[in-house]
Amino acid sequence: MNFNLTTTPEEEAFRCEVSDFLKAELNDEIRRQHAMDKGLGAEARAFNRKIGQKGWLGLGWPKEYGGSGGSLIYEVILLQEFARHEAHIPNEIARYMAGPIILHHGSEDMKKEFLHRIVAGEIEFGLGYTEPPAGSDLMAMQMQVVEKDDHFVINGQKTFNTESHYADYHWLAAKTNPEGPRLESISLFVVDQRAPGIDIRPMATLGGETTNEVFYDNVKVPKSRLVGEKNKGFLYMVNALNYERLALFQMERIFPTLNRLIQYTQKTRRNGIVLADDPLVRNKLAELVVEAEVGKCLEYQALSLLIDGRIDYEAGIVKLFGSELRQRMGYKAMEILGQFGLLEEGSAWVPLKGEISRLCRASVVDTIGGGTSEVIRNITAIRGLRLPRQ
Ligand SMILES: Cc1cc2nc3c(=O)[nH]c(=O)nc-3n(C[C@H](O)[C@H](O)[C@H](O)COP(=O)(O)OP(=O)(O)OC[C@H]3O[C@@H](n4cnc5c(N)ncnc54)[C@H](O)[C@@H]3O)c2cc1C
Numbered sequence: 001m002n003f004n005l006t007t008t009p010e011e012e013a014f015r016c017e018v019s020d021f022l023k024a025e026l027n028d029e030i031r032r033q034h035a036m037d038k039g040l041g042a043e044a045r046a047f048n049r050k051i052g053q054k055g056w057l058g059l060g061w062p063k064e065y066g067g068s069g070g071s072l073i074y075e076v077i078l079l080q081e082f083a084r085h086e087a088h089i090p091n092e093i094a095r096y097m098a099g100p101i102i103l104h105h106g107s108e109d110m111k112k113e114f115l116h117r118i119v120a121g122e123i124e125f126g127l128g129y130t131e132p133p134a135g136s137d138l139m140a141m142q143m144q145v146v147e148k149d150d151h152f153v154i155n156g157q158k159t160f161n162t163e164s165h166y167a168d169y170h171w172l173a174a175k176t177n178p179e180g181p182r183l184e185s186i187s188l189f190v191v192d193q194r195a196p197g198i199d200i201r202p203m204a205t206l207g208g209e210t211t212n213e214v215f216y217d218n219v220k221v222p223k224s225r226l227v228g229e230k231n232k233g234f235l236y237m238v239n240a241l242n243y244e245r246l247a248l249f250q251m252e253r254i255f256p257t258l259n260r261l262i263q264y265t266q267k268t269r270r271n272g273i274v275l276a277d278d279p280l281v282r283n284k285l286a287e288l289v290v291e292a293e294v295g296k297c298l299e300y301q302a303l304s305l306l307i308d309g310r311i312d313y314e315a316g317i318v319k320l321f322g323s324e325l326r327q328r329m330g331y332k333a334m335e336i337l338g339q340f341g342l343l344e345e346g347s348a349w350v351p352l353k354g355e356i357s358r359l360c361r362a363s364v365v366d367t368i369g370g371g372t373s374e375v376i377r378n379i380t381a382i383r384g385l386r387l388p389r390q
Helices: 009-025 028-036 042-054 073-084 092-105 108-119 233-248 251-267 279-307 314-342 351-367 373-384
Strands: 125-128 144-148 151-158 169-175 186-192 198-204 210-222
Touching: 009 042, 009 073, 028 042, 073 251, 073 279, 092 108, 092 125, 092 169, 092 186, 092 233, 125 210, 144 169, 151 169, 151 186, 169 233, 186 210, 186 233, 233 279, 233 314, 251 279, 251 314, 251 351, 279 314, 314 351, 314 373
Parallel strands: 125 169
Antiparallel strands: 144 151, 151 210, 169 186, 198 210
């Protein structure tokens, strides 16, 4: 493994600034509103605006669009500190997918209209890629776009669009060239999420998160909301997936839960002994810590490649390893807690405020969203090992 992610004193000073800010501003209510994902409450929205005022939602973006300029390393530090403090970086779709694509491919007008507001934490985007017949194979999407005078007319259905029930804009992928070559059949659009003809139907998930079906019935979208070139959307989407995969998982997020679990085993007795003295429990905890440290190395390698502009399949490896590790942590913790672990928050007997049962339920989606484990293994085999495509 070969990477360099060293930081300068200025960058470390920035790390301290972020950490101090989070210690002062973050509280359990804001964490809860972020985690519940049911439309942010007043506290979480105010917190987001404060992050925007700090200039931290535009780290690495050009100054003319409200960004800070400079190296992506500041973004990496921000992600790490937010993860360490169990905070949520608002508006991930805009920060890591819509924003970078608009920045690189959008018209000047679109950059002026959206980038400043993303940086200020004022607007939220929902991700509109998946359709009932098109998840892993996005090119199978069927949503149709017809061009008319100064606008497009869009019809069809998206599913599992997680932020749509509260987002301001839909980051939509749809077919503009259904008969053309597969790689040149999709375009991207920014659609006002409240436009006439859009129907958003929430769906509850096992993990407590809300996601949505989004129906389009003759929705009119101005031509100025086409992102970049027509029919180039799939290429833009694929390039941005690396950002999404790295933003989805930071190994630092494993440690707070793991540390609370370790502390719990140190002060809980079962069958006459302290749990942390049980060799099987110690084994499981040690395995998790080793895996989390391995994950950090994988992540640092991918981040250094991202900063150098050389990232390829490595972001997928981090996502694959991190998502499966979160699931393994949930299941191992459940073995350690025994049947008490199944209890939910609110029960008098629940250990760790129900955190582990919540983790087991919430981590199911981790190996599905942002590319399933099977698909990422395939990509790693093809691009990493150069094995033939099947
Ligand atoms: C809670 C939740 C939130 C989501 N949020 C969003 C969102 O905000 N926006 C959005 O656009 N999408 C979102 N998704 C969709 C998610 O990205 C897709 O579910 C995912 O890409 C898988 O697609 P699919 O569900 O159609 O499953 P399929 O693609 O049908 O896959 C079914 C199974 O087949 C396997 N499989 C498929 N193709 C291959 C292959 N080539 N080789 C080997 N195995 C394969 C898969 O690994 C999986 O196990 C969300 C999904 C969930 C569950």
